[in-house]
Amino acid sequence: MASVPEFGFHLQTTDGKARRGQLTTAYGVVETPVFMPVGTAATVKGMMPESVAATGAQIILANTYHLMLRPGAERVARLGGVRKMMGWNGPLLTDSGGFQVMSLGPLRQLTEDGVTFKSHLDGSKHHLTPERSTEIQHLLDATITMAFDECTPFPATKPVAAESMALSMRWAKRSRAAFQPRPGYGQFGIVQGSVFADLRAESVASLAEIGFEGYAVGGLAVGEGQQAMFETLEATTPLMQADKPRYLMGVGKPADLVGGVARGIDMFDCVLPTRSGRTGQGFTRRGPVNLKNARHAEDPRPLDADCHCPACTHYSRAYLHHLFKAEEVLSLMLLSWHNIQYYQDLMAGMRAAITAGSFAAFEADFHAAQARGDIEPIGTG
Amino acid sequence: MASVPEFGFHLQTTDGKARRGQLTTAYGVVETPVFMPVGTAATVKGMMPESVAATGAQIILANTYHLMLRPGAERVARLGGVRKMMGWNGPLLTDSGGFQVMSLGPLRQLTEDGVTFKSHLDGSKHHLTPERSTEIQHLLDATITMAFDECTPFPATKPVAAESMALSMRWAKRSRAAFQPRPGYGQFGIVQGSVFADLRAESVASLAEIGFEGYAVGGLAVGEGQQAMFETLEATTPLMQADKPRYLMGVGKPADLVGGVARGIDMFDCVLPTRSGRTGQGFTRRGPVNLKNARHAEDPRPLDADCHCPACTHYSRAYLHHLFKAEEVLSLMLLSWHNIQYYQDLMAGMRAAITAGSFAAFEADFHAAQARGDIEPIGTG
Numbered sequence: 001m002a003s004v005p006e007f008g009f010h011l012q013t014t015d016g017k018a019r020r021g022q023l024t025t026a027y028g029v030v031e032t033p034v035f036m037p038v039g040t041a042a043t044v045k046g047m048m049p050e051s052v053a054a055t056g057a058q059i060i061l062a063n064t065y066h067l068m069l070r071p072g073a074e075r076v077a078r079l080g081g082v083r084k085m086m087g088w089n090g091p092l093l094t095d096s097g098g099f100q101v102m103s104l105g106p107l108r109q110l111t112e113d114g115v116t117f118k119s120h121l122d123g124s125k126h127h128l129t130p131e132r133s134t135e136i137q138h139l140l141d142a143t144i145t146m147a148f149d150e151c152t153p154f155p156a157t158k159p160v161a162a163e164s165m166a167l168s169m170r171w172a173k174r175s176r177a178a179f180q181p182r183p184g185y186g187q188f189g190i191v192q193g194s195v196f197a198d199l200r201a202e203s204v205a206s207l208a209e210i211g212f213e214g215y216a217v218g219g220l221a222v223g224e225g226q227q228a229m230f231e232t233l234e235a236t237t238p239l240m241q242a243d244k245p246r247y248l249m250g251v252g253k254p255a256d257l258v259g260g261v262a263r264g265i266d267m268f269d270c271v272l273p274t275r276s277g278r279t280g281q282g283f284t285r286r287g288p289v290n291l292k293n294a295r296h297a298e299d300p301r302p303l304d305a306d307c308h309c310p311a312c313t314h315y316s317r318a319y320l321h322h323l324f325k326a327e328e329v330l331s332l333m334l335l336s337w338h339n340i341q342y343y344q345d346l347m348a349g350m351r352a353a354i355t356a357g358s359f360a361a362f363e364a365d366f367h368a369a370q371a372r373g374d375i376e377p378i379g380t381g
Numbered sequence: 382m383a384s385v386p387e388f389g390f391h392l393q394t395t396d397g398k399a400r401r402g403q404l405t406t407a408y409g410v411v412e413t414p415v416f417m418p419v420g421t422a423a424t425v426k427g428m429m430p431e432s433v434a435a436t437g438a439q440i441i442l443a444n445t446y447h448l449m450l451r452p453g454a455e456r457v458a459r460l461g462g463v464r465k466m467m468g469w470n471g472p473l474l475t476d477s478g479g480f481q482v483m484s485l486g487p488l489r490q491l492t493e494d495g496v497t498f499k500s501h502l503d504g505s506k507h508h509l510t511p512e513r514s515t516e517i518q519h520l521l522d523a524t525i526t527m528a529f530d531e532c533t534p535f536p537a538t539k540p541v542a543a544e545s546m547a548l549s550m551r552w553a554k555r556s557r558a559a560f561q562p563r564p565g566y567g568q569f570g571i572v573q574g575s576v577f578a579d580l581r582a583e584s585v586a587s588l589a590e591i592g593f594e595g596y597a598v599g600g601l602a603v604g605e606g607q608q609a610m611f612e613t614l615e616a617t618t619p620l621m622q623a624d625k626p627r628y629l630m631g632v633g634k635p636a637d638l639v640g641g642v643a644r645g646i647d648m649f650d651c652v653l654p655t656r657s658g659r660t661g662q663g664f665t666r667r668g669p670v671n672l673k674n675a676r677h678a679e680d681p682r683p684l685d686a687d688c689h690c691p692a693c694t695h696y697s698r699a700y701l702h703h704l705f706k707a708e709e710v711l712s713l714m715l716l717s718w719h720n721i722q723y724y725q726d727l728m729a730g731m732r733a734a735i736t737a738g739s740f741a742a743f744e745a746d747f748h749a750a751q752a753r754g755d756i757e758p759i760g761t762g
Contacts, residue, residue: 315467
């Protein structure tokens, strides 16, 4: 029997601050930088897991908050965990539930112990603590477990951000104590501190003292804007251990991924490709395209001629437009697939560029192509 | 260059009244008896066309009424027809639009010339005649075009049914005159006459005099019940030409298909497998199963252990249940696929049984298995 590999990160090469690495897990090696499609309720919305894998996706994310409420963590455990239940063979990362619970606003109460909240599904009362969040993620069989934290709201005054970060650090310690190590599995701590560089530095140091298999940058992409996000990354990533993976949570648009990699980030997740796919927005090498727009109604050309996904190789913009106008399920199936494919191709391009030492040129080309805008419309009958 | 085959039907063998045949078209040979999945708006709802083909489906149906309104017949023609637009490589049958226009009730007006109606989408006014319906189906590039008819409402008095049938026969003649023959393409006439055997006989004779490549039995499955439907078939199919395909429109449940084949029908179509798939009803060898039912919540077994579709080979009932409760798109994707697979397997089973001369045994086994009911529930936690 093959032994399960140790969970670990190998930094292969760097190009500026951009990093090319490999994350070894119990369920395969993840080439970084990597984008993780989001499968909130143990399904990447509108896609078969084999289609997700076909895009080149290596690891996916599921949400603790949603799964603890439905179908329930213990039930998922009895069904063999999220991976087995949903038929995903690669590694799985779960968030801690903290971010989504915080988003409930008046439906939740925060104490030193944890968070009490009411389910958005049936109003039932739940209590989430660092210990319970970690246990739930164990029950879900997460390959990568996230520490339970408070995602500091934005904007926050410095005293508020400091207090919130300090709480997250105490929770990180409790999360680590509750983590049950398994070969090939790991747990990540989450750096907080809002947009304040010194708080971020303090958070990085606190987490390093506890010691995790990886570190996330949390509390960004919450309204601070791309510039403030990039500045915070520039102040934070140089302080983070080089030999551990760095994960920017909940990010983002294609330009955010490129900018994140340029600032030393290895891992990303975001609902944007699938959510946009449901509303008719396709990401392309020449920027986003709204397929509901009437100018596509008779356009026989593919959404993105350089894409090899089914939506681009088998169908015209005109047909995709028709599917969205007719509100057919196939519209979101095809466009979600395309958008995930685009994100995976973007990451693969960045990985190749870092290996080749040409990341700066890749970045310049990316921005130039996005700025060019969509192809000219043709006859709309 | 390979020459396009002539459209034609070859009756291979019979077993009782059940018929095993081959329908040759410009886009391949269809083994009959056959079930045609419905792709109303040029998509079989929730399925990629390659998945539809993977179930063994050989020919699909699209709806003239929906496509003439959106995206429009001329637009579809400019995009190369329905088959090319949607990426379906096999033959395609379109209905005439008559049935759906009649269903609009007060929104439509019937005259000798045709039907004037208001679009359910935007209230715009449209006029459909035998000539225009036939032209639209030509523009849609239907491999099999249906004659424009009035689907007689049920119940109807005999005088009403007679008048309606006579109108359909006059329209059939005009439809035939408007049909533009192409190699490997055909047009079917539609037998009407409600549940009155003598009217059906008259309709069969009228259509035979006009001459079509195939004949449909219309105006059934409209509320008359299975027994009346079967009795009407028993009175009708023996009068129909043996060397032409016979198509029972809009039918039906699994038992309707088995009973239809037993009464000499070669072709079927119905939205039931995909529509039921969207609501959580799965068809199985032991009858229908409602996956939303709580008894499936922790059932690790497949929906149908004898089915080789992805829903049954990769997933548990518990996961399918979860997907339906969470209203995830994947729920309907998987169950639509399963139901289409079940229908195709049922037809394949009937074809094999007819060839083997064991159709009566097949029919008995089918009913016995359906009557057995679903597998016993196991622990629900």
